Amino acid sequence: MSTLLYHQAKALIETGIDEYVKQFDGVELPGAKICVEGKDISVDFPISKDADLYHVVNAFVTTIGQMEVKKNMGGLELIYGKTRVYINPTFGRVDLHKSGDLTSEEIDAVLQAYKISNSVKERVSPRQRLLELGLTIYDSNDGFNWDYIAGYENVKQEIRDTVLLPLQHPEGYEQIAKGTRKKYETIRPKAILFEGPPGTGKTTSARIIAGESNSPMVYVPVESIMTKWYGESERNLAEVFDACSDLENSLIFLDEIDSLATSREGGIHEATRRVLSVLLRKIDGFKPNDKTILIGATNRKQDLDSALISRFDVSIYFHLPNLEERIGIFRNYAKQLSDANLEKLAQESGEISGRNIKDVCEHCERRWVSKLLREEDIAELPPLEEYLSSLKARRENGV
Numbered sequence: 001m002s003t004l005l006y007h008q009a010k011a012l013i014e015t016g017i018d019e020y021v022k023q024f025d026g027v028e029l030p031g032a033k034i035c036v037e038g039k040d041i042s043v044d045f046p047i048s049k050d051a052d053l054y055h056v057v058n059a060f061v062t063t064i065g066q067m068e069v070k071k072n073m074g075g076l077e078l079i080y081g082k083t084r085v086y087i088n089p090t091f092g093r094v095d096l097h098k099s100g101d102l103t104s105e106e107i108d109a110v111l112q113a114y115k116i117s118n119s120v121k122e123r124v125s126p127r128q129r130l131l132e133l134g135l136t137i138y139d140s141n142d143g144f145n146w147d148y149i150a151g152y153e154n155v156k157q158e159i160r161d162t163v164l165l166p167l168q169h170p171e172g173y174e175q176i177a178k179g180t181r182k183k184y185e186t187i188r189p190k191a192i193l194f195e196g197p198p199g200t201g202k203t204t205s206a207r208i209i210a211g212e213s214n215s216p217m218v219y220v221p222v223e224s225i226m227t228k229w230y231g232e233s234e235r236n237l238a239e240v241f242d243a244c245s246d247l248e249n250s251l252i253f254l255d256e257i258d259s260l261a262t263s264r265e266g267g268i269h270e271a272t273r274r275v276l277s278v279l280l281r282k283i284d285g286f287k288p289n290d291k292t293i294l295i296g297a298t299n300r301k302q303d304l305d306s307a308l309i310s311r312f313d314v315s316i317y318f319h320l321p322n323l324e325e326r327i328g329i330f331r332n333y334a335k336q337l338s339d340a341n342l343e344k345l346a347q348e349s350g351e352i353s354g355r356n357i358k359d360v361c362e363h364c365e366r367r368w369v370s371k372l373l374r375e376e377d378i379a380e381l382p383p384l385e386e387y388l389s390s391l392k393a394r395r396e397n398g399v
Contacts, residue, residue: 003101006041010034013043016111023132029118032110043096043110047117053089055116055235060085063109112232126246133236134224138217144207149354150328151321152201159205162314163192167213167293189313190286193257194297196318199355202297205318206253215291217251218244222259225275233271234278241282241292249291257296258303276305283311321354323347329354333361334387341384349391356394364390 004012013034021029032045047056053076060078061067067078067085075088083106086095094117096110130137146156166173166188177187194202203219210217218240225236237260244250254260260275283294296312298304309315321329326346327339334342349357367390368382 003103004107005101006036009041009102009107012107013110016107017114020111020115032114039099041098041100041102043102045094045110045114045117046092047087047089047094048119049089049092051089051117051119053087056087056094056113059112059116060109063112064103064105116235126243129239129243130218133239135221135240136219138207138210138219140211140214140216144204144211146208148204148208148332149201150332151325152318155201155205155316155318158316159209162189162316163209163293164212167209167215170291189293191283191294191296191312193301193309193312193315194295194318195301195315196299197320197353198299199353200318200320201354202318203253203255206251206295206297209295210251213249213251215249215251216247217253220252220254222256225260226271234274237275237278238282241285244292247292252292252294254294254296256298257308258298258300276308280307280311283308320351321357323350325354326350326352326357329357330361330387333358334364334382336381337384337387344384345387345391348388360387360390360394363393 013032017032030046032043035042035044057069057076057078061069064083065080067080067083070077070079072086073088074090075086078085078087082099084097086093086097088094094113096106098106124132127137149156170188173188174186178184194205196202207217209215220240225240226233227236240252244252260272260279286292301309301315323343323346326349327342330337330342330345330349334345337345349360352360364382364387368378368386371378372380
């Protein structure tokens with residue numbers, strides 16, 4: 001463990017706290033007092049009455065090392081070598097004392113414990129908490145509907161039957177469950193898995209579900225959850241679920257969920273194991289009357305942990321579009337072409353996704369605009385040959 005001089009440690013702690021506080025514009029949070037006397041360093045900061053004491057302790061124990069935990073004057077004392085941490089929720093204080101310089105691990109532990117001890121959860125809206133995590137929230141009135149996805153009628157019907165109806169008419173499902181179950185439990189799906197190749201409409205379908213069920217969709221990319229700081233990734237994931245629960249009705253969309261929940265059978269990184277544990281616990285913790293649902297998307301279902309797969313109530317497969325579906329997708333992006341030309345394009349574009357078709361059309365349109373700007377004597381809109389040329393370029397580039 002590398003140590004830092006007092007002034008270096010003080011600067012890192014104060015900067016870390018300042019950066020944390022700046023995230024919450026208009027919210028006042030207390031600072032930390034960092035002092036030195038001889039060779040002894042102390043760090044002292046308040047702990048709010050709403051703070052989770054277990055997580056405060058865990059921030060020190062898991063980051064610094066296997067600290068000895070003792071009861072001390074109505075609080076707890078954590079001991080590791082020359083480092084002592086006193087946590088007293090009665091007096092609302094956390095104090096770290098050490099004879100000698102602080103290590104980088106101890107500074108990380110102080111910053112983590114400060115954030116947990118001074119949570120802004122009760123001071124800002126759930127939506128703001130989600131935005132501060134770097135997530136995207138799609139409102140239910142963004143205009144997305146099934147016209148955005150050509151074909152896929154079987155998939156659409158399965159979504160309507162197994163996902164949308166329970167969201168739109170929950171009372172019918174609750175009535176049946178109460179009449180059939182000896183011990184009541186909801187039969188509405190709380191976790192749904194969308195699987196299939198990239199670009200086949202999984203994210204778009206989730207946005208449509210959000211719109212038709214009048215629920216905001218919280219889009220959670222992997223990079224917004226995973227961090228290099230010990231314990232922060234699982235706290236980020238837990239905060240996503242907690243904030244969405246406070247929204248009362250919402251749809252959590254976990255993209256590339258296989259990156260968060262790889263199978264444990266072949267051995268996984270400890271950080272990934274902890275994130276997976278939180279994910280399983282949060283799915284199990286859905287309350288019967290909770291209006292929040294989870295949709296996980298993956299193109300590698302075989303990599304998912306078996307325990308996670310068992311948590312999904314519904315699994316829906318998104319295939320690559322067939323000929324008729326490709327014709328429909330091309331019609332959405334090249335409506336000026338005749339039916340015969342659209343069919344020709346679809347025949348030449350086998351085994352590609354809807355997103356790939358959109359990319360081909362956009363590439364064609366950009367090239368055509370450049371020709372128009374060069375004042376070439378061409379038609380106003382691109383013809384079939386231009387789309388075929390873009391399709392050929394895509395294949396040659398191996399995309």
